[in-house]
Amino acid sequence: MSKSLSAYIPSIDGLRGISILMVFIAHIGFERIVPGGLGVTIFFFISGYLITTLLIDEFITHRDIDFKLFFTRRLLRLYPPLLFMLVLYGVYLIITRSNFYTAELWASLFYYENYHFFNQPLQSSPICKILWSLAVEEHFYLLFPPLFLILAKTPKFFVSALVMLLFIPLALRISGTMLYGNSGDVIERYTYCLTHTRFDSIMYGCLASLLLHLNISGSFAKVLADKRIFIIALVAIIGCLFYRNEFFRNTLRYSIQGLALFIIVPAIINVKTYQPLKSFLSSAVLVWIGRLSYAIYLTHMIAISALSFLREGGHTIVFYIAVTILTAILAVSCHYLIEKPFARLRKRFKPSYRLVVA
Numbered sequence: 001m002s003k004s005l006s007a008y009i010p011s012i013d014g015l016r017g018i019s020i021l022m023v024f025i026a027h028i029g030f031e032r033i034v035p036g037g038l039g040v041t042i043f044f045f046i047s048g049y050l051i052t053t054l055l056i057d058e059f060i061t062h063r064d065i066d067f068k069l070f071f072t073r074r075l076l077r078l079y080p081p082l083l084f085m086l087v088l089y090g091v092y093l094i095i096t097r098s099n100f101y102t103a104e105l106w107a108s109l110f111y112y113e114n115y116h117f118f119n120q121p122l123q124s125s126p127i128c129k130i131l132w133s134l135a136v137e138e139h140f141y142l143l144f145p146p147l148f149l150i151l152a153k154t155p156k157f158f159v160s161a162l163v164m165l166l167f168i169p170l171a172l173r174i175s176g177t178m179l180y181g182n183s184g185d186v187i188e189r190y191t192y193c194l195t196h197t198r199f200d201s202i203m204y205g206c207l208a209s210l211l212l213h214l215n216i217s218g219s220f221a222k223v224l225a226d227k228r229i230f231i232i233a234l235v236a237i238i239g240c241l242f243y244r245n246e247f248f249r250n251t252l253r254y255s256i257q258g259l260a261l262f263i264i265v266p267a268i269i270n271v272k273t274y275q276p277l278k279s280f281l282s283s284a285v286l287v288w289i290g291r292l293s294y295a296i297y298l299t300h301m302i303a304i305s306a307l308s309f310l311r312e313g314g315h316t317i318v319f320y321i322a323v324t325i326l327t328a329i330l331a332v333s334c335h336y337l338i339e340k341p342f343a344r345l346r347k348r349f350k351p352s353y354r355l356v357v358a
Contacts, residue, residue, distance in 0.1 A: 013290030014281030019043050020293040024300050035241050040133050041201050045261040047137055048205025055148045056213050065149045069349050076346045084338045085298035089127050104128050111138040114193040127301045132193040139195040140202050155214050162207045169200040173251040183246045191250040204258035208266045224267040233263040292331045299330035
């Protein structure tokens, strides 16, 4: 493996900003216009891309992966804001005298909300069921670092293994449509939320990072620099939004989106041709929103649920404004009171070289 560039990349935070805005706007009532699900898929890709870069940097330096440090950093990154969100949720339940399900609390705390939501949808509130995507990421983080360490010494075989693994979720999505039928809520939850049917969305990012750092004959870089391939990838992303066939949406959609992001995201980050797009994503506003993205993700459904009476009362515009303001207040509070202090603590558990911020 060649030495990787491990400097902070603002455009990745900008892309996070775009993604969380897609999720937020979809959830406040524009899901038929704004593809919130695509925003989640982009988050998955970014996560795989950055985590693999972190692991490559550590392996290059030490020829090993310190799993204790890795999982400590992940815990300090993700768990304190999650606890902040669950405390807010508890306050919300007390104020609204809403039903409380102990099983949902355990599912949220121990990262299996996606399987809980699939098996017990009536006991999953909108506030907690969004944690399905966090569960997918955490399950992946448990399995991928050991796999990385096993395969990192044989890079070409590593690439082949990742490519083969990409077909497993697709096969499971196809078999799921046969088991649960091709339409309805059950099959949508099965193909959209479960780890074993969605981990390929993260793995496309892993594969892109691995190919960039291997740089075998510069072949992947040449593909990224080809404008025709970039345009095809953009058309594929857009086509996935408009093609409404149920079988396609439950199966091939995520694979095609992953392949498209496999081209689009690394190209924007690394190819000079797309500097205008990179500059746009590096704008201060988008980068700032991107840095708040995890806090926004955790708190926006609390704001939506708490202020839903405004929409039900016909005050739709007021609802949009109020939810945006309350989400901003909660997210900024979470960022400064929880995320930043624990980010300083997390630095104590980093290897002694510079890494991309995950």
